Amino acid sequence: MTGRGAIRLESLTKTYGRTTAVDGMDLDVRAGEMITLVGPSGSGKSTVLRLIAGLDRPDRGRVLVDGRDVALVPPHRRAVAMVFQDYALYPHLTALGNLTFGLRVRRVPRAEADRRARTAAERLGIADLLDRHPDEMSGGQRQRVALARALLREPSVYLLDEPLASLDAPLRLATRADLLALHRELGTTTVHVTHDQAEAMTLGDRVVVLDRGRVRQVGPPQQVYDEPADTFVAGFLGSPPMNLVAGGGTLGGRPDVTLGVRPEDLALDAEGPVEATVEVVEALGSEAVLLTRCPDGTRLTVRTGPRPGVRPGDPVRLRPDPDRVHRFDTATGRRR
Numbered sequence: 001m002t003g004r005g006a007i008r009l010e011s012l013t014k015t016y017g018r019t020t021a022v023d024g025m026d027l028d029v030r031a032g033e034m035i036t037l038v039g040p041s042g043s044g045k046s047t048v049l050r051l052i053a054g055l056d057r058p059d060r061g062r063v064l065v066d067g068r069d070v071a072l073v074p075p076h077r078r079a080v081a082m083v084f085q086d087y088a089l090y091p092h093l094t095a096l097g098n099l100t101f102g103l104r105v106r107r108v109p110r111a112e113a114d115r116r117a118r119t120a121a122e123r124l125g126i127a128d129l130l131d132r133h134p135d136e137m138s139g140g141q142r143q144r145v146a147l148a149r150a151l152l153r154e155p156s157v158y159l160l161d162e163p164l165a166s167l168d169a170p171l172r173l174a175t176r177a178d179l180l181a182l183h184r185e186l187g188t189t190t191v192h193v194t195h196d197q198a199e200a201m202t203l204g205d206r207v208v209v210l211d212r213g214r215v216r217q218v219g220p221p222q223q224v225y226d227e228p229a230d231t232f233v234a235g236f237l238g239s240p241p242m243n244l245v246a247g248g249g250t251l252g253g254r255p256d257v258t259l260g261v262r263p264e265d266l267a268l269d270a271e272g273p274v275e276a277t278v279e280v281v282e283a284l285g286s287e288a289v290l291l292t293r294c295p296d297g298t299r300l301t302v303r304t305g306p307r308p309g310v311r312p313g314d315p316v317r318l319r320p321d322p323d324r325v326h327r328f329d330t331a332t333g334r335r336r
């Protein structure tokens, strides 16, 4: 299955009225790759998917699939399956009806369509729900039907727009694992949008960080996390976000340099060089997050083990891991 579904976006631009949703975007998605788009609300993630699917037309630039410009290919002729957060199932059809509808339209004989639908349903753990209508299923079950339906299209490219967003935490985790396993098995190119930090880190070979319709950084998630290209990416990927101290301030450093240190790279250490007072302790069970304030007013977030043994009002000293202090140009925000 590999070798199909390479996507190239060239200077892709889409405006809605005065809003530039996608602003001259260049991106190469390799055949068989799973890539994740992240970025703040309104940064253009869904629009990119809609442009690839052909649901919207670009104002400028091109979408190439396997080297072919698809501008003149209508959505239903593109070998693309899109899954939305809101499922878009036919309410009057059972799960089986929803799964076989597209196959029947393509004149696959009924017995064959049923067989393929059951195989897809088994793979997603919904085989016992095939007689139910969408309003007789939970959100998670509906989402699985939508994923199974996408599976049946056997596309060259999957476009997934926050497919897990409406699931509760345990189901989200389970479905995330299912998606990864499916992708490993099928090797179909997948472009996936998420708001979820854990999904951004785990559900893709590479992550693309978008800001106002532009690509800020592309790379393997751990690499982007470890070496953010600028303060925007540094502040976006990671939760809680990286501490960024302009002008070095309490962390030392020169005025033209902004220093960054992630909460997990700041340790409580009685001998540490940074003085602070604890303002808030968030005990999260498996870890704790301390919100602290330095004498000059700088706020630093610290991630510790589950029982840090400090309370609001306590003075503490902090030690940044010297190998993990990031340096950015204060004027441009770019990594130095």
Ligand SMILES: Nc1ncnc2c1ncn2[C@@H]1O[C@H](COP(=O)(O)OP(=O)(O)OP(=O)(O)O)[C@@H](O)[C@H]1O
Residues within 6 Å of the ligand: 016, 017, 019, 020, 021, 039, 040, 041, 042, 043, 044, 045, 046, 047, 048
């Ligand atoms: N049909 C439309 N008409 C007008 N403006 C639109 C339309 N679709 C998107 N936009 C605007 O384009 C920009 C990008 O929207 P898009 O939905 O692609 O962002 P997003 O990153 O997917 O956001 P979110 O994370 O909130 O889903 C936003 O400013 C949005 O308001």
